[in-house]
Amino acid sequence: MLVAQATNDAVWDWDFASGNIWGNDRFREIFNLQEGQPFGFDEYIQYVHPDDREQIIENFREALHKHDNQINEEFRLRTSQNDYYLTLYDRSNILYNSEGQGYRMLGAMQDITELRKSARQLVLEKELSDSIINSLPGIFYLMNRQGELYRWNKNLEAVTGYGRDELLKGNAVDFFYHPGEAKVRIEKVFNTGEDSVEAHLITKNGEAIPYYFTGIATQYEGEHCLIGVGIDISERVHSQRELKKSEENFRMLIEQASDGIFICNQYLQYLDVNSSAAKLTGYSKEELLDMNMFDNILTVDPNSSEVLLMDDMKDGNVVIKERTLRRKNGQVINVEISAKMLPDGRFQGIVGDI
DSSP states (O other), X not given: OHHHHHSSXXXXXXXXXXOBEEEOHHHHHHHTOOTTOOOBHHHHHHHBOHHHHHHHHHHHHHHHHHTOOEEEEEEEEEOXXXXXXXXXXXXXXXXXXXXXXXXXXXXXXXXOHHHHHHHHHHHHHHHHHHHHHXXXXXXXXXXXXXXXXXXXXXXXXXXXXXXXXXXXHSOGGGGSSOHHHHXXXXXXXXXXXXXXEEEEEEOTTOOEEEEEEEEEEEEETTEEEEEEEEEEOHHHHHHHHHHHHHHHHHHHHHHHOSSEEEEEOTTOBXXXXXXXXXXHHSOOHHHHTTOBTTTTTEEXXXXXXXXXXXXXXXXXXXXXXXXXXXOTTSOEEEEEEEEEEOTTSOEEEEEEEO
């Protein structure tokens, strides 16, 4: 009796012969009972959530049939407030007489409502977290300092071709051509707090995909970890390669042109010239790139109608003019200039000796 009064659990004692259930203070509080007030199983079962009643009755019948002594079960119980249910964990023992018939049952119900709420909240938060992680456009990873993966999104499995068990047994550095370098970059994250790198992700079938990886040091369940994302940059790398190829082709065409080609900025400073331009002017490419159009290379009367009009070129027009050009050795020659504004705002002039 003293133990029943000292505990926070709802302690109860059910006498099968009388049908009465005795309970301690906590038990009576839950059911809003007065001390000594009759209370039996029929009243008790009505407080149990309708979805849990049949299971409780079945557990009891099965225990008696098998002569089991102990029943442990979790269920929801309506309080005296009617609209509020507690979640209880009940541990009970059945006593049998010499003839093997049950005559008494004693138990203690522990209120685990808040525990279950917390558990459900954690589940909801994890589900939300998983939803967010799986909605990321790239791959997501959480690993420890040794490169062992703790969490990842579905994209990582889809991209690499590795299943869950393989990822759990594997190591993040296995995704790179140079594991040693990958270890160095992972260690840098833990030493500096964050890092990023472009590298090829190696899939299970050996395919190499260019990725941009990020990493930030964080705490996960009390352990120093790295969290980050990887973005597929295949299109960007392809575009860069195509751009480089295009520039190389453009350079080749410029170099092969018989006329001098001059590229300048809005201040008419030379940004690029071809070999024919150097041959035409007598200056080296390096000398020309330190000059601009007003350095007595092209000579014309400023008041002449032959002056190139910048506004015309800015309007998208190709301006063709004849001028005289003073070469490095002082020789003056007649040239024709075809000038236009390029899409990126630079100006291009094609100069031919006439």
